[in-house]
Amino acid sequence: MSPRVSKEHLKQRRADILEAARQVFIEHGYEHTTMKHVMEAADVSRGGLYQYFSNKEDLFEALLEEGLTEETEDSLEKVESYWSLLMQLLFGEDGSPDTEMDPLAPSKLEFFITGRNDERRRAYGEKRYEMGLRIYDDLIKRGQKSGEFSDRYDSELVARSIITFIDGLALDHAILPDEKVKLKEQSALFVDYLKMALDVSSS
Amino acid sequence: MSPRVSKEHLKQRRADILEAARQVFIEHGYEHTTMKHVMEAADVSRGGLYQYFSNKEDLFEALLEEGLTEETEDSLEKVESYWSLLMQLLFGEDGSPDTEMDPLAPSKLEFFITGRNDERRRAYGEKRYEMGLRIYDDLIKRGQKSGEFSDRYDSELVARSIITFIDGLALDHAILPDEKVKLKEQSALFVDYLKMALDVSSS
DNA sequence: TTTCAAAACGACACCGGTGTCGATATAATG
DNA sequence: CATTATATCGACACCGGTGTCGTTTTGAAA
Structure with a gap:
């Protein structure tokens, strides 16, 4: 019932993926980046990535939200x-x-x-x-x-x-x-x- | 050796395709229109379309040029x-x-x-x-x-x-x-x- | 040390779009 | 009317991306 990895680790992993994704989006733009690009940049498997974000749109919107609270x-x-x-x-x-x-x-x-x-x-x-x-x-x-x-x-x-x-x-x-x-x-x-x-x- | 259809006809066909393509691009935007969309809108087959334009980029640039001479x-x-x-x-x-x-x-x-x-x-x-x-x-x-x-x-x-x-x-x-x-x-x-x-x- | 829930994995089936190519229809020409 | 170049056709093979799912690994708890 209790989670097998710390809440911290999950948050960190998610943050790492987001950061990697940001770099990929900056390099390739939105339309031309693929989930594969993100997988490679974040050094995470296909399944692993989809654990955190269900698709590219979801991923990008997470980045948008980040920027928002900051501004x-x-x-x-x-x-x-x-x-x-x-x-x-x-x-x-x-x-x-x-x-x-x-x-x-x-x-x-x-x-x-x-x-x-x-x-x-x-x-x-x-x-x-x-x-x-x-x-x-x-x-x-x-x-x-x-x-x-x-x-x-x-x-x-x-x-x-x-x-x-x-x-x-x-x-x-x-x-x-x-x-x-x-x-x-x-x-x-x-x-x-x-x-x-x-x-x-x-x- | 001489072409089997008049120069006129070819020009017209090309123009028709371009006009149809314009409408499709307006409706779906550049990235989201497919050659299939254009085929259907212009009522032309796949092969027919590729006779005039070798890909989407080519097609769109033709539209851009059109607008240019006009402006x-x-x-x-x-x-x-x-x-x-x-x-x-x-x-x-x-x-x-x-x-x-x-x-x-x-x-x-x-x-x-x-x-x-x-x-x-x-x-x-x-x-x-x-x-x-x-x-x-x-x-x-x-x-x-x-x-x-x-x-x-x-x-x-x-x-x-x-x-x-x-x-x-x-x-x-x-x-x-x-x-x-x-x-x-x-x-x-x-x-x-x-x-x-x-x-x-x-x- | 054993247990086990969940995280991580990657093979897989699926899908939509692309460009090609041999076959067919067509309209100028003689 | 017959010929023939070529415009038009649509089936096809290919490809890259997607999201899923059964399997494996991992690490916290007992």
């Missing part, structure tokens, strides 16, 4: 300024546009775009979009209420434009070699776009 | 204003942001993103990107030279931001239902971004 729950407490908070949200801790792209981002795009006709996947993608939207929208709304941001534009619309920009950048970055996309410069330009929309003057 | 060669002659020309380029003839999306766009994204590790596909995608970039860059450069546009920003960078925005919009539109993306509103906002970057005051 959320940024400190929304000490509001130095909403603008710097926005920059942090966009570009990470230091809030300057020299971020690296999430190496799994291209596969994520693949996952959702190739699954756009699947009911489940589509709903899942929408939920994620809404969550991302909510975060930016809330922040901008507060900034507008506080008077730090202009309310010339609808907060939700500006929030959408942020997501669209990020998605577009991720897409171009997935398709083109790094030096062709000019991540940093484009990000800086988009920040200027935002400054205009929100009427922010800070450097 | 290019806009009249660059009578320059009322570079701004209105830019708007036309972005939103078609009337130059107002109420454009419909190319229904094949999602599949195009799929094609390039899933093929990002394939040498050929990648190179092909880059070529297309460069071509698109060139068009916008040229236009903006001229506008800046003529004094109609501010040269505060590098023309190529602004051109890139246009493409990134379009790509992002196409991506979101592919994944989300129409009413969630707010194509029109987002386009209008982006136009304002551009007005700021190029210092254009026209309504």
Whole structure:
């Protein structure tokens, strides 16, 4: 009745498989990785792998969930300024546009775009979009209420434009070699776009 | 030695297959359409289909080429204003942001993103990107030279931001239902971004 | 040390998609 | 009408990926 291996071991094994899978997905993309690839990378047998994940979709969604809990729950407490908070949200801790792209981002795009006709996947993608939207929208709304941001534009619309920009950048970055996309410069330009929309003057 | 059916007939058949394929790609996306789907939609046998196209990639690229010749060669002659020309380029003839999306766009994204590790596909995608970039860059450069546009920003960078925005919009539109993306509103906002970057005051 | 539940294994049957190839139908040509 | 090049056909063999299942191994508990 009691399990024959420790709960710890199971968790570890699962984590190892996930990590190996992440690498494989990064290398081959979503559509072109096979369970065999994952088996080999994780050094686990076919049966062993299916013990933990019942198929590729299941496996990939586990990776998506991982990323999610990690991203959320940024400190929304000490509001130095909403603008710097926005920059942090966009570009990470230091809030300057020299971020690296999430190496799994291209596969994520693949996952959702190739699954756009699947009911489940589509709903899942929408939920994620809404969550991302909510975060930016809330922040901008507060900034507008506080008077730090202009309310010339609808907060939700500006929030959408942020997501669209990020998605577009991720897409171009997935398709083109790094030096062709000019991540940093484009990000800086988009920040200027935002400054205009929100009427922010800070450097 | 002479062909047994007219050149016309062959061209027509090929065109019919292409049109059928377009519909299938629109419906199922690139990765999930099979040659069987196309066979059925075009009412042609397996052998017949392979007579015209040696595989799915070949077939899809034929569709891409079609779209290309159609898009290019806009009249660059009578320059009322570079701004209105830019708007036309972005939103078609009337130059107002109420454009419909190319229904094949999602599949195009799929094609390039899933093929990002394939040498050929990648190179092909880059070529297309460069071509698109060139068009916008040229236009903006001229506008800046003529004094109609501010040269505060590098023309190529602004051109890139246009493409990134379009790509992002196409991506979101592919994944989300129409009413969630707010194509029109987002386009209008982006136009304002551009007005700021190029210092254009026209309504 | 023995026991045994569950973890790990890998062979297997299945499936859908692919591209080929010999056979057949067809329409220009003489 | 007969000829013949070739467009069209569909059966076929092949392949890679999937998920299952009976077997073996393992390690915690007794």
